[in-house]
Amino acid sequence: MSDTVLVTGAASGMGRTVVERLAGAGWRVLALDRSAEALDALAAEVGPAVVPLVADVVDRAAVTAAVDGLVAGHRLTAVVNCAGIYPPTRLDDYSEDVYRRVFDVNVLGTLNVTAAAVPHLRAAGGGAVVNFASVDAFAVSPGQLLYSASKAAVLSITKSLAIELAPDAxxxxxxxxxxxxxxxxxxxxxxxxxAATIPLGRVARPDEIAVWVQRLVEPGYVTGETVVIAGGAAMR
Known part of the structure; x- marks a missing residue:
C-alpha cells in the first residue's frame, strides 16, 4: 500500500503544479479534474504516479464514487483542494448563475471533496487537508466581488473543519x-x-505556492491556519 494524495483542479494552473511537485516527491497522486483529455496528457507527461480521476467537484455522489474506487488498496493521507474559478464580478453585473457557479465550485466543491476523502483519511489513521483560499479573502480586489466572498468562506470552512476533524488526527x-x-x-x-503593487515587486512562481502545499500535506501540529503567500500584498 502506498500513500496517496488527492488533488483537485489537477489538469491546469496551480493544481497541475501541485501534482507535478507531489508526484516528484514520491506521492501517488489522484488527479481530479473534469477533462479526461487534459488528465491523460498530464499523466503521460508526469508518469505513472499520476492516476487520472474524472469528476466535477460540484457532484458529491460522483466524486465519492470515483474516490472510493481509486483509493482501494492504497492509503489516502492527504487532500489538496485546488479547483476554483474566478470570473470578474461587480454589484452592477453579477448574476445569480455566476454566483451559484462560483460558490458551487469554490465552496461546495471543497466540502464535497473533503467529505468524500475523510472516511479514507480516518481509515489511514489521520492525514491532512489543504484548501486553496486567496489573498482576496483578506484584501479584496476591485471587480472580484463573488470570488473574494467565496474565498473568505473557504477560510471559515478551513477553521471549522480543523476543529471538527481534530479528534481523527x-x-x-x-x-x-x-x-x-x-x-x-x-x-x-x-x-x-x-506586480507593480506588490511589495516584493513581482508575482509568484507557481512552485513557490506548491512548496507550501507540500509542507502542509504532512500532518503536524499546525491546523486551522492559512498561509498567505502574496509577496506582502495583503499588507497594502
Missing part, C-alpha cells in the same frame, strides 16, 4: 496565494500592473 489548513504566474492569470493581461 486530521489537520486542515489553507494557502492564500496572491498573483501567480499561471496561464489563467496571464490571460487577464493584468499581471504586470499587479
Amino acid at each position: 486530521i489537520v486542515v489548513n489553507a494557502v492564500a496565494p496572491g498573483w501567480v504566474d499561471t496561464p489563467g492569470n496571464a490571460a487577464t493581461g493584468r499581471m504586470a500592473a499587479a
Whole structure:
C-alpha cells in the first residue's frame, strides 16, 4: 500500500503544479479534474504516479464514487483542494448563475471533496487537508466581488473543519496565494500592473505556492491556519 494524495483542479494552473511537485516527491497522486483529455496528457507527461480521476467537484455522489474506487488498496493521507474559478464580478453585473457557479465550485466543491476523502483519511489513521483560499479573502480586489466572498468562506470552512476533524488526527489548513504566474492569470493581461503593487515587486512562481502545499500535506501540529503567500500584498 502506498500513500496517496488527492488533488483537485489537477489538469491546469496551480493544481497541475501541485501534482507535478507531489508526484516528484514520491506521492501517488489522484488527479481530479473534469477533462479526461487534459488528465491523460498530464499523466503521460508526469508518469505513472499520476492516476487520472474524472469528476466535477460540484457532484458529491460522483466524486465519492470515483474516490472510493481509486483509493482501494492504497492509503489516502492527504487532500489538496485546488479547483476554483474566478470570473470578474461587480454589484452592477453579477448574476445569480455566476454566483451559484462560483460558490458551487469554490465552496461546495471543497466540502464535497473533503467529505468524500475523510472516511479514507480516518481509515489511514489521520492525514491532512489543504484548501486553496486567496489573498482576496483578506484584501479584496476591485471587480472580484463573488470570488473574494467565496474565498473568505473557504477560510471559515478551513477553521471549522480543523476543529471538527481534530479528534481523527486530521489537520486542515489553507494557502492564500496572491498573483501567480499561471496561464489563467496571464490571460487577464493584468499581471504586470499587479506586480507593480506588490511589495516584493513581482508575482509568484507557481512552485513557490506548491512548496507550501507540500509542507502542509504532512500532518503536524499546525491546523486551522492559512498561509498567505502574496509577496506582502495583503499588507497594502
